[in-house]
Amino acid sequence: MLTLTPEQQAAAAGEHGRGSAIAMRIVAEAARLMGAPRLIPVASAHIDGALYHGDSGTLFAEALVDGGASVQVEATLNVGALDLVGCSRVRLQPHEREMAKRMMRAYEALGCSPTWTCAPYQAGHRPAVGSDVAWGESNAVVFCNSVLGARTNRYGDFLDIACAIAGVAPDYGLHRPENRRAAVVVDVSGLSPKLRASEAFWPVFGTWYGLTLGSEIGVVTGLEGLATEDRLKAMGAASASSGGVGLFHVAGVTPEAPDLATACGGADGLAQCKRIVVTGPMMRAASARLSTAEGDAVDAIAIGSPHLSADEVAELDRLLDGRRVAVPFYACTGRHVIRAIEADGSRARLERQGITFVADTCVVVTPILERTDGVLMTNSGKFAHYAPGNTGLAVQYGALADCVESAVAGRLVREERLWS
Amino acid sequence: MELTADILLPGDGADNAVVEGDVLALTAPISFWGGVDPKTGTIIDARHPERGQNIAGRVLALPGTIGSSSASAVLLELVHAGRAPAAILMPEPDAILLLGLVVAREMGWAIPPALRVSAQDQRGLAGQQVEIEGGMIRSRTAA
Numbered sequence: 001m002l003t004l005t006p007e008q009q010a011a012a013a014g015e016h017g018r019g020s021a022i023a024m025r026i027v028a029e030a031a032r033l034m035g036a037p038r039l040i041p042v043a044s045a046h047i048d049g050a051l052y053h054g055d056s057g058t059l060f061a062e063a064l065v066d067g068g069a070s071v072q073v074e075a076t077l078n079v080g081a082l083d084l085v086g087c088s089r090v091r092l093q094p095h096e097r098e099m100a101k102r103m104m105r106a107y108e109a110l111g112c113s114p115t116w117t118c119a120p121y122q123a124g125h126r127p128a129v130g131s132d133v134a135w136g137e138s139n140a141v142v143f144c145n146s147v148l149g150a151r152t153n154r155y156g157d158f159l160d161i162a163c164a165i166a167g168v169a170p171d172y173g174l175h176r177p178e179n180r181r182a183a184v185v186v187d188v189s190g191l192s193p194k195l196r197a198s199e200a201f202w203p204v205f206g207t208w209y210g211l212t213l214g215s216e217i218g219v220v221t222g223l224e225g226l227a228t229e230d231r232l233k234a235m236g237a238a239s240a241s242s243g244g245v246g247l248f249h250v251a252g253v254t255p256e257a258p259d260l261a262t263a264c265g266g267a268d269g270l271a272q273c274k275r276i277v278v279t280g281p282m283m284r285a286a287s288a289r290l291s292t293a294e295g296d297a298v299d300a301i302a303i304g305s306p307h308l309s310a311d312e313v314a315e316l317d318r319l320l321d322g323r324r325v326a327v328p329f330y331a332c333t334g335r336h337v338i339r340a341i342e343a344d345g346s347r348a349r350l351e352r353q354g355i356t357f358v359a360d361t362c363v364v365v366t367p368i369l370e371r372t373d374g375v376l377m378t379n380s381g382k383f384a385h386y387a388p389g390n391t392g393l394a395v396q397y398g399a400l401a402d403c404v405e406s407a408v409a410g411r412l413v414r415e416e417r418l419w420s
Numbered sequence: 421m422e423l424t425a426d427i428l429l430p431g432d433g434a435d436n437a438v439v440e441g442d443v444l445a446l447t448a449p450i451s452f453w454g455g456v457d458p459k460t461g462t463i464i465d466a467r468h469p470e471r472g473q474n475i476a477g478r479v480l481a482l483p484g485t486i487g488s489s490s491a492s493a494v495l496l497e498l499v500h501a502g503r504a505p506a507a508i509l510m511p512e513p514d515a516i517l518l519l520g521l522v523v524a525r526e527m528g529w530a531i532p533p534a535l536r537v538s539a540q541d542q543r544g545l546a547g548q549q550v551e552i553e554g555g556m557i558r559s560r561t562a563a
Contacts, residue, residue, distance in 0.1 A: 022526045025522075025526065026519070026522055026523060026526065029522045030515050030519060030522070033428065033429075033513040033515055033518055034513065034515050048489055048490070049493070051490070051493075053453075053458055053490060053493040053494060053497055054458050054459070054493070054494075054496075054497035054500070054501070055497075055500065056493075056496045056497045056499070056500035056501075056524075056527075057493050057496065057497070059500070059527065060496070060523055060526075060527060063526075063527060136489055137489070138488075138489060154489060154516075155489065156489040156490070156491065156492045156515065156516030156519055157489060157490050157492045157493040157516075157519070158492055158493070158496070158519050158520075158522075158523045159492075159515065159516075159519050170515075244486070386454075389454050389465075389466070390454065
C-alpha cells in the first residue's frame, strides 16, 4: 500500500504548479501499480522520452512546459529523432520533422541537458555507486546498474521525466539491495582465451546472455582482466535487446561483484545459484542468430549502438588507415564525441574517407539510411537485433575490423576462424 | 460466462459505465513498440501469431508484454489517434505499458479500463462479445 509524505501529497495537489502536479501523480500511480510502499529521492535521471513516436508525446512534453515544470535533478537526454548537430540528413516528412523538433526543444525547456546520447555514462553522467537514479534506455539502464553500480529500474517513456521533475521514484525492484543479488553463475572460462579477448565476442555473448537469462540476474566468471568499459557497454546493450536484462555482474570487474560469493549475497546464496557453463557451440549459435543475410552483399555499414566513444572512433581511424570506403558507412555518436574529434581533426579526415557521422540520433530510430532494402553490416548486437524490423535491411554481423574491410572492399569480408 | 477482475486502472466515465467489445486474445506476448502500428492499431510484428489483426476498439487480452520502454508512447499515441483498445486485460500490471494510459488521463483524453485477468481466463474469453462494468466481465455471446 503506497503512502505519500505530506509534501508529496501537496505536490500532487498542485502546490508547485500544474506541471509538477502531473509529474508527481504519474510517479505515484506507477508506484501504486507496481506495489511500491513509498517514493524515494533520486540523484539523477536519463530521459528516453524525447524520441518522436507521434504527436501525442510532443503534446505531453509541451503540457509539462506550459505547466511550469522543470527537472529537480541532473537529467541527461537520450537520442531524439533529428541530428541537430547537422552531421547527417534525416529523411522525416515536414510535419514529423516539426513535431520531433518541438519535442526535443520542450525537453530542453524542462531543464534537461541536451546530451542527446544513448551513452550518457561516457558523456560525463556517472552517478555514484549505491545511489538511486531514474534512467531510461535499456543499454543505459544496464550499464548504470552493472558497471556504475548505481540503482535504477528500467524506466519507460514518461515515467523517467516524471521522476526527474518530482525528484522521486517508486521504491521497488532494483532500487532494493535484496533484489540485486545474482541467482545464476555463468562460467565462460572454458571458452578459448583468444575468443574472450576479441572485440567480436562481447555483443555475441551479450545476445546469448539476454536470450538465456531474460530478467534473471547472473554473475559472469572468466572475464577478469578482459573487460573494458566499451566491451561491457557492447555486451550490456546486446543483452538488453535480446532479453529483459537490467543488471548483470562480472566477478572481479563490476562494483557489486568483487568475487562470486559477494555478488550472490554470500556463501549460502552462491551455493543456491544455478550454474551455466558456456560452450563454443552456444556462442556460434548466438553469432549466427545476429546475421539474417546470406551471400557476400553489403550495401551499407552502421556502427555506434550504443553511441561510439572517442576511443572507438580512434580505433575506426586506425583500422581504416587512410583508405576510402566503397559503401555508405554511418558512425553514430554523441555531440560530446563530435566536439573531441573536431578538435583533433579526425572528423574531417574520416569524412573525406567516406564516413558519415550521425550525432544526437541513430540509424535505427529515425530514417537516415538511403535505402529500405539490402544488407546492413554492423558490429553492434543492438543494431543487429533492431535493424531488420526498423529499417527493412537484412543484417551481417562482424567485428569492427570486418566492417572496415567490408566497407573498403564493397562486399562481405569477415574473419570466420574466431568462432571455430 | 461471468468473472470479476481487479481494476488496475478505471476507464473514463461514471463508475457504472459499460464497455462493450469482442475479445482479441493474443496467443503470444507482444512488444507495442515495433509490434503495433501507433497510427492504426494494426499488429505489425512479423513474427507475432496475430499479425494483421487490429486492436482498435477490441477488448485486448494480453498474456504478457515484452521489450521496449517505449510501449507507453505507442499506447498514448493510439489513445490520441482514437485507435486504442476498448479495454485491456493483463495478468500482471506492467508499469511501462499502462503509463501510456496514466499519461493520457493526465492529458484529459478518454482512456479504456485495464483489468487484471489471468492468462487462463483470457483464453476462456477469446472471441467472445463481452461487456465490462467496473470489475465485472460478462460474456454476451450465446453459449
